[in-house]
Amino acid sequence: MKLRNSSIFTICGLLLSIVTAAGFSMANEDLKTEKENLMKSFPNLTLDGFRESPLKGLYEITAGEQVFYFSPEGYLFFGEIWTKDGKNLTAEMREKVAADRIKDLPLDKALKIGTGSKRVIEFTDPDCPYCRKVDSFLAKRTDVTRYVYFVPLRKIHPDAEKKARYILSHADRQKAFLEVFGGKFDGKPIPVAEGVQQSQLEEMEKIASGIGVRGTPALWIDGAHVNGADLQRISGLLDKGKGVSGPESR
Numbered sequence: 001m002k003l004r005n006s007s008i009f010t011i012c013g014l015l016l017s018i019v020t021a022a023g024f025s026m027a028n029e030d031l032k033t034e035k036e037n038l039m040k041s042f043p044n045l046t047l048d049g050f051r052e053s054p055l056k057g058l059y060e061i062t063a064g065e066q067v068f069y070f071s072p073e074g075y076l077f078f079g080e081i082w083t084k085d086g087k088n089l090t091a092e093m094r095e096k097v098a099a100d101r102i103k104d105l106p107l108d109k110a111l112k113i114g115t116g117s118k119r120v121i122e123f124t125d126p127d128c129p130y131c132r133k134v135d136s137f138l139a140k141r142t143d144v145t146r147y148v149y150f151v152p153l154r155k156i157h158p159d160a161e162k163k164a165r166y167i168l169s170h171a172d173r174q175k176a177f178l179e180v181f182g183g184k185f186d187g188k189p190i191p192v193a194e195g196v197q198q199s200q201l202e203e204m205e206k207i208a209s210g211i212g213v214r215g216t217p218a219l220w221i222d223g224a225h226v227n228g229a230d231l232q233r234i235s236g237l238l239d240k241g242k243g244v245s246g247p248e249s250r
Contacts, residue, residue, distance in 0.1 A: 031050070031051070031059075034070070034072055035050045037072065038059070038070050041074045047062065047063045048062045048063055048097075049061065049062035049097070050070075053081065054089050055081055057071065058070065058071055058077065060093065061076075062093070062097050065098065065212060065227075067090050067093045067094050067097065069081075095224060095225065098220070098224070099223040099224065099225070101212065102121060102211060102220050102223070105121065105211070106207065107121075107147050109149070109200075109204065109207060110148055110149050110204070111146075111147070111149075111150075111167065111173055111174075112145065112146070112147055112148075113145070113174055114142070114144050116141065116142055116143040117145075118144045118145070118222060118238050119145055119147070119222055120138065120144050120145065120146045120220070121146075121147045121149075121219060121221075122146055122148045122219050123149050123150075123151050123208050123213045123218040124148055124149070124150060124151065124216050125151055125152050125153050125157055125160050125217075126152065126157075126160050126163035126164055126167070126181065127152075127157035127159055127186075128153065128157065128160075128216045128217065130216070130228060130229035131181075131216050131217045131229070132183075133229045134219070134229050134234070135181045137234065137235075138234075139178075141238065143238070144238065149204040149207055149208055150164035150168070150204050151204065151216050152201075153215075153216065159185075159190060161201065162190040162192055163180045163185060163190055164197075164201050165196055165197045165201055166180065166185070166190050166191065166192040167180055168197035168201060169192055169196045169197045219234065221234065221237040222237065224237050
């Protein structure tokens with residue numbers, strides 16, 4: 001019995017699909033097994049992602065902002081994987097994880113400042129000196145739209161919560177923001193009644209906690225994460241450069 005070429009191609013295509021599907025199934029099963037081995041070895045570990053790493057024999061783990069690796073022999077590795085041409089694969093994954101965390105962020109819950117084409121998402125504390133440093137820098141730029149969430153660090157900045165609630169309760173929030181970050185109420189009574197805008201502030205803090213923000217300032221500029229008052233990196237991202245320096249935060 002003779003088969004037409006089209007029939008042969010169809011059969012070959014079906015066989016290839018079956019083999020490929022079987023390969024994917026085996027790979028997924030291996031991944032599931034190694035993840036189970038990881039959790040047996042480290043039962044208290046909380047992770048967001050588990051996948052094969054770029055280095056054969058190691059599995060890549062993401063947990064919050066952290067990227068680290070697991071060996072089937074039962075070891076965890078904290079470090080960075082570089083290619084021979086100088087590409088930091090671990091850093092690239094950290095950037096991807098950071099960008100993914102804000103994809104579904106409810107921007108309508110944030111305080112919006114400006115109308116520029118560059119989107120800046122900020123998690124800030126009204127009394128954090130490094131947050132004020134970032135604000136002073138961004139306030140000079142007309143090419144940004146800022147989405148601000150307040151995360152008052154109450155233990156070290158006891159007035160920060162009241163200042164955040166003052167801004168949120170004001171009819172002109174941008175004006176109130178400038179007043180507070182300009183130091184108008186530093187060491188002075190803050191004109192806001194107890195409990196006013198408390199629920200909105202708590203909602204902002206819940207959003208921050210949900211994406212793993214633990215300190216301020218924390219920023220995302222067109223999807224890229226900046227931890228701390230790293231003005232060189234902020235400027236580089238806004239200008240599409242690659243500024244790199246040490247962050248300041250508190």
